[in-house]
Amino acid sequence: MTDESDVSPVTRSKSEAKSAYDRLSRWYDLLASRGEEKAKKTGLRELAVEVGKTVLEVGCGTGSSMETLAESVGEDGEVVGIDLSIGMLSITQKRIKKVKLSDRVELVCSDAANLPFKEDSFKAVFMSFTLELFDTPEIPLVLFECKRVLNKDGRLSVVAMSKNKTEKDTFTMRLYEWMHRRLPKYVDCRPIPLQEILKNAGFIVTSQEQFSTWRLPIIVALTKKTH
C-alpha cells in the first residue's frame, strides 16, 4: 500500500482549483517547459492510438494532446477530452475548430473522480500532468474511474511528476514539496510514487520512460488493466 505520509497532501479545494485554472488558462501554454512537452509526446507515442477508435483524455487542459489524438484516430474515430476548468476547455475548443478537427472531438466539463461515461467506453485513456493534482485519497478513485471506462484490452498512458520512495529526495524535490506545502494554491501539483499507485489500482506497467523538468523526475508509464 502507498504510505500516504510520504506524499504531500493537497490542501486547496477542487472548486479553488477550478477557478485557478480558469484564470491561468490563457497563460498556461507559456508556462509549460520543454521537458514536459517531450514527456507528453512520448506518452502519446507509447499509447499508439489506432485509426477509428474512441479515446479519452483526462485533464485535456489547453488541448495540445487533443490535437495529436484527433489526428491519430482519423475521421472515423472519436476523441473525448474532459477538464474541470471551462477556461481550459474553451481554449481547446478554439484550437480544435481552427485545425478543423471538431467533427471527431467532444469536450466535457467534468471531474476525473466522477467520470460521466458508461463502462467499456474507450480503447485508450491519456492523462498527463493531471493525476498529481488530486489529493492522495482521491488518486485511487481517479484510476478506478479510468479502469471502469476502459474496455477489456484498453490501455492507459500516464505522464506524471514522480518520486521514488527508495531513493533519497534531491534538494530540488525537497524545495518543490516545501513550496507545495507553503503555497498550495500556486504550486498545486506534487510528485507522487506513480508505479506503486498504478499497481495498487490494478494496472500493469508495460513500458516506462523517465524525463525531467526543472530537475524533477517525470515518468511516462504505459499500462494495461490486470483483469
Place this chain on the structure above:
Amino acid sequence: MKKKLMDILACPICKHYPLDLNVFEEKDEIVEGLITCQQCGRWYPIIDEIPFMLPDELRDGKDDLPFLKKWKTKFPEKYLKEGKPFSEKSI
C-alpha cells in the same frame, strides 16, 4: 456537442445509462441543451456546445440558475419542479 456523445454519456453520480437529451439550440452541433438522469433526477446543462457533467459540490448556482431561467419554458416539468441539484425553487 454532437448527439453521438449520448452513446457513452452516463450520470457522473449514479452512473445510470442511457441519459435523456433535450436540444434547445442547434447549429452544426448542439449549442444549448439539457441532459437528464431519470434515475437520480439530476440535470446537466449544455452551454456553448460543452456539456457540464459535474458533481453537486462543483455546481455553481451563478451559472446554473440563469440557464434554468433562460430555458424555463423548455425544461421538462419533472426537472423544473424537483430537479437536482437546482430547481425553480432555487431561483
